[in-house]
Amino acid sequence: MLGMGWTGILMVHVVLVSGWQTVNIGDVAHTPGALRAFQRYAPEAKLTLWARSIDENVRRMLGRYFPDVEIVEDRVVPGEALSPALERLFAEGDLLVHGSGPSLVAQVEVAEWHRRTGKPHGVFGVTVDPLRPYGSTLARAASMISAIDGDLLTEHQREVLDTAAFVYCRDSLTERFLAGQDLGAPTIAFGPDATVMFDVVDDGDGQAVLAEYGLKPGRFLCVVPRLRFTPYHQIRNYPPAAEDVRRTAYNAGYLKSDLDVLRQTVIGWVRATGEPALVVPEMSYAMELAEAEFAGTFPADVADLVHILPRFWDLTEAAAVYRQAGAVVSMECHSPLIALAEGVPSVYLRQPTDTIKGQMYNDLGLPFVELGPGADVAAGQLLRKIADDRPAAAEVARQARDGAQERVRGMVEAAIAAVGSRIR
Structure with missing residues (x-):
């Protein structure tokens, strides 16, 4: 819910859905990287993490570096009512940001947000690989993606991407693929994986x-x-x-x-x-x-x-x-x-x-x-x-x-702009 920060600047409540698994430190890093990005480039924003799968070690790490960030871990169950925590999150949040990841991991959550709230959502650095399970060099992958002629998105993927306020792809091959999928998102662009922002280490x-x-x-x-x-x-x-x-x-x-x-x-x-x-x-x-x-x-x-x-x-x-x-x-x-x-x-x-x-x-x-x-x-x-x-x-x-962090700054600015605010 939009509020005023102590400087008088409009404060946006950003809900980050992230935290895919803990058996891979790379998948852990997406979350603090994105939080750090908003913390640095949109200091007036209120941040809530909607965590998909984290453990006690990750909770301690997030509490250590991001003590002001509330963590919600309730899950969407299709066909069932939202939990009270999610009801409150959906009511109070202004923007849902799908964190960096290997795919649209939280497409169910994002679709539920869109259907229930109509509030903006966006994608903060993901890969959508249309060639799986076929492997190749990147050069061959580029030529294959250029040759795609048809719809290769699932119904959920299309719903999430078509209605997004912004879609940042962590690699330019994903950007190339999505640009050819006739999506309604006003911004489909390269935007680095938020891991490049994780610089708060002791x-x-x-x-x-x-x-x-x-x-x-x-x-x-x-x-x-x-x-x-x-x-x-x-x-x-x-x-x-x-x-x-x-x-x-x-x-x-x-x-x-x-x-x-x-x-x-x-x-x-x-x-x-x-x-x-x-x-x-x-x-x-x-x-x-x-x-x-x-x-x-x-x-x-x-x-x-x-x-x-x-x-x-x-x-x-x-x-x-x-x-x-x-x-x-x-x-x-x-x-x-x-x-x-x-x-x-x-x-x-x-x-x-x-x-x-x-x-x-x-x-x-x-x-x-x-x-x-x-x-x-x-x-x-x-x-x-x-x-x-x-x-x-x-x-x-x-x-x-x-250079990567400057691109992330632009991603944060676009995210905040999606709800009509501005950055100091």
């Missing part, structure tokens, strides 16, 4: 890791492995369906060759710099993977400088360690963005089974490598370039971050 959160492995600020590499398909049946402990079995077999076919790219990259870094590498997780399954595939596999001249974090960690600890790293090389998409928010150079290694979200690295002017023949050489060259001129690499990262 250095103390990473001190234990640095001390345990003798890591010196700016003088170590963080390394993030992944499988081609996330083994959710293992993470969530449910019996594998046929598709899970199929994906497990597919993972096995590329496991050695994919992780050898990381292995060779680590070997090159250690030999060139004499500095250690720390293998760390973005997803909860990654440390079992790292222990099984990396432990005991490095040459004698390198082995003592390669460490494997034997546990999962939370977002704040990860960000605090990335902040101190000389570089981050990652097969996961969001660790480089977390590092970017801290101005730390990074290299993204994209697997062809990943979605078109990787296009965001092209859009932000950041280095990435498509896995395939020669990927180990290309990744090694990029890291060597970082190591050979660290000030220049850091400046590239800072410029990319500043």
